[in-house]
Amino acid sequence: MALTETEIKRLAWLAKLKFTEEELAVLTEDMAEIIEFADTINASVGTLPAGNDFARVCEFDDLRKDEVQESNLSEEVTSNIEAEDGFFPVRRRSL
Amino acid sequence: MRDTISILSERLKKREISSVELTKAYIDAISSSDLNAYVHTSFDEALRQAEEADKRLKEGTATLLTGIPMSVKDNISTKGLETTCCSKMLEGYKPFYDATAYAKLRAEGAVLLGKNNMDEFAMGSTSETSYYGAPLNPRDKTRVTGGSSGGGAAAVAAHLAAYALGSDTGGSIRQPASFCGVVGLKPTYGAVSRYGLIAYGSSLDQIGPLANSVKDAAIVFDSIKGRDFRDQTSEETPYTVSDKLEGGGKGLKIGVAKEYFEGISPEMKGCLEGAIAFYEKEGAEIVPLSMPSLGLALPAYYIIACAEASSNLGRYDGIRFGHRAAKYESVDDMIARSRTEGFGKEVQRRIMLGTYVLSSGYYDAYYKKACTLRKQIVAAFDGLFSSCDVLLAPTSPNTAFPLNYTGQNRIEMYLSDICTVPVNIAGLPAISLPCGKDGKGLPVGMQLIGKKFDEATILRAAYTYERGERQEVEELEGGVL
Numbered sequence A: 001m002a003l004t005e006t007e008i009k010r011l012a013w014l015a016k017l018k019f020t021e022e023e024l025a026v027l028t029e030d031m032a033e034i035i036e037f038a039d040t041i042n043a044s045v046g047t048l049p050a051g052n053d054f055a056r057v058c059e060f061d062d063l064r065k066d067e068v069q070e071s072n073l074s075e076e077v078t079s080n081i082e083a084e085d086g087f088f089p090v091r092r093r094s095l
Numbered sequence B: 001m002r003d004t005i006s007i008l009s010e011r012l013k014k015r016e017i018s019s020v021e022l023t024k025a026y027i028d029a030i031s032s033s034d035l036n037a038y039v040h041t042s043f044d045e046a047l048r049q050a051e052e053a054d055k056r057l058k059e060g061t062a063t064l065l066t067g068i069p070m071s072v073k074d075n076i077s078t079k080g081l082e083t084t085c086c087s088k089m090l091e092g093y094k095p096f097y098d099a100t101a102y103a104k105l106r107a108e109g110a111v112l113l114g115k116n117n118m119d120e121f122a123m124g125s126t127s128e129t130s131y132y133g134a135p136l137n138p139r140d141k142t143r144v145t146g147g148s149s150g151g152g153a154a155a156v157a158a159h160l161a162a163y164a165l166g167s168d169t170g171g172s173i174r175q176p177a178s179f180c181g182v183v184g185l186k187p188t189y190g191a192v193s194r195y196g197l198i199a200y201g202s203s204l205d206q207i208g209p210l211a212n213s214v215k216d217a218a219i220v221f222d223s224i225k226g227r228d229f230r231d232q233t234s235e236e237t238p239y240t241v242s243d244k245l246e247g248g249g250k251g252l253k254i255g256v257a258k259e260y261f262e263g264i265s266p267e268m269k270g271c272l273e274g275a276i277a278f279y280e281k282e283g284a285e286i287v288p289l290s291m292p293s294l295g296l297a298l299p300a301y302y303i304i305a306c307a308e309a310s311s312n313l314g315r316y317d318g319i320r321f322g323h324r325a326a327k328y329e330s331v332d333d334m335i336a337r338s339r340t341e342g343f344g345k346e347v348q349r350r351i352m353l354g355t356y357v358l359s360s361g362y363y364d365a366y367y368k369k370a371c372t373l374r375k376q377i378v379a380a381f382d383g384l385f386s387s388c389d390v391l392l393a394p395t396s397p398n399t400a401f402p403l404n405y406t407g408q409n410r411i412e413m414y415l416s417d418i419c420t421v422p423v424n425i426a427g428l429p430a431i432s433l434p435c436g437k438d439g440k441g442l443p444v445g446m447q448l449i450g451k452k453f454d455e456a457t458i459l460r461a462a463y464t465y466e467r468g469e470r471q472e473v474e475e476l477e478g479g480v481l
Helices: A005-015 A021-043 B005-013 B019-031 B043-059 B100-107 B150-157 B174-180 B214-224 B266-281 B292-315 B331-342 B345-358 B364-385 B410-415 B421-426 B455-474
Strands: B038-041 B069-073 B111-116 B163-167 B183-186 B207-211 B253-257 B285-289 B390-394 B430-437 B443-450
Touching: A005 A021, A005 B345, A021 B292, A021 B345, A021 B364, A021 B410, B005 B019, B005 B214, B019 B043, B019 B069, B019 B111, B038 B150, B043 B111, B069 B150, B100 B163, B100 B214, B111 B150, B150 B163, B150 B174, B150 B207, B163 B214, B174 B183, B174 B430, B174 B443, B183 B214, B183 B455, B207 B214, B214 B430, B214 B455, B253 B266, B253 B364, B266 B285, B266 B390, B266 B430, B266 B443, B266 B455, B292 B345, B292 B364, B292 B410, B292 B421, B345 B364, B364 B421, B390 B455, B430 B455, B443 B455
Parallel strands: B069 B111, B069 B163, B253 B285, B253 B390
Antiparallel strands: B038 B111, B163 B207, B183 B207, B183 B430, B390 B443, B430 B443
């Protein structure tokens, strides 16, 4: 089913993306096309075959031992941003 | 003869050439190449690694991969070397750890030349969505390499690396391998650790090799596979494959599902029929099969992959790493602006579709249904494999398209993944290898699909074909030296 521009705007808000009015118009068309394609699965889904589950059941013995291991250092974790005192700085608004 | 790992390794061990000399030859080749196969290079570090490898070669502690120069796709983490997924979002990002698959190769003394071009966040079939511009196909520079591991396939085909690590979510190793005329192996889901592979569709993604021969792909796979406590979906793999290639075609049951051949050109069909005839001559049994649910794998794939992508790409908030907008009104606004500025259009579209299929009211209609369909496809493959060992299919319905090709709309472009995505949906191993050329002289890829954790059988089948049919052709092609 095709989406309205209002619905696309809500999705964009959920996805934390911004679109200009022009982009929204193009995107609404694109999404209609993609969703029409996604809708083709409805042609088909019948009964569920038994088994073949994707969950990987982890036995207790499979779990790794709860031992202290080397871990990430804060100076490494923050190395891709201008860190302040080992923290990620986030300001309420840009300066 | 082409420069394969076995040949180069032999020459290194005999001291005919040092790893430093070999590395320099590749660096020269990369520096004078216009293919745009690499987006970040690490030549100084490569020469240091080569010196280290030469020491190991001298000491006699070398393996087949020691001192062999290789490259890694730009979505696989390499400590201290830019790993950007070819996106503005991750421009300048340097991981502080290595992906397990790459770390295993480094432990054997592999030499890293640099990072290969790709579609942004691996989303595409041509590598044209790359922030750094598309790589060019070395077989015809007016055409695409395929994608998303296009840079790696081009690098291997043009001898700008002896082999490359790629990743395959819906065909991203196999399809570029077929477009560039090299070998590409997508291992069983769980056979190779995904730790350090920047996630796209976590239940589909798998790291694997692009190489100049089937044996090379097997050697690299043996080195990178196995359980890793950092990836809970990885499994023990108590088997090796590179020593099991010689079995020949006799006794192999090769299934041919007719749906895979619908819509491919007569020339491509001819190439694949030639391969089928070859296997028959070698004593394999050809089993005609049918898989009616094949076409349904595509919409299921796009729903599942986009749903997972929208969750996985949620981490790019401009706070901990990646692009941060310079101007914003609030933290929320900063996150949205950073993402909008950082992601390209195709990535944004897929995040939007993923958000849609997971949103309240649509989850059951799309995501849940796609998961049900996924189980049906797994069951369909199980059915096929009850009467054959290997499935033979084309890798792609097309050979390489021209660059900036507008003859197809987006959906037609998605449809071109029809031959590769079912394998990811079911978590199976598959290999693509060259199988002749079409009328324009472009390589055609043959895909061999196997049972879970049975890489050995598809590699054996691929090796049998390569030995029988390709050898004479390949001897005409040069190498880096």
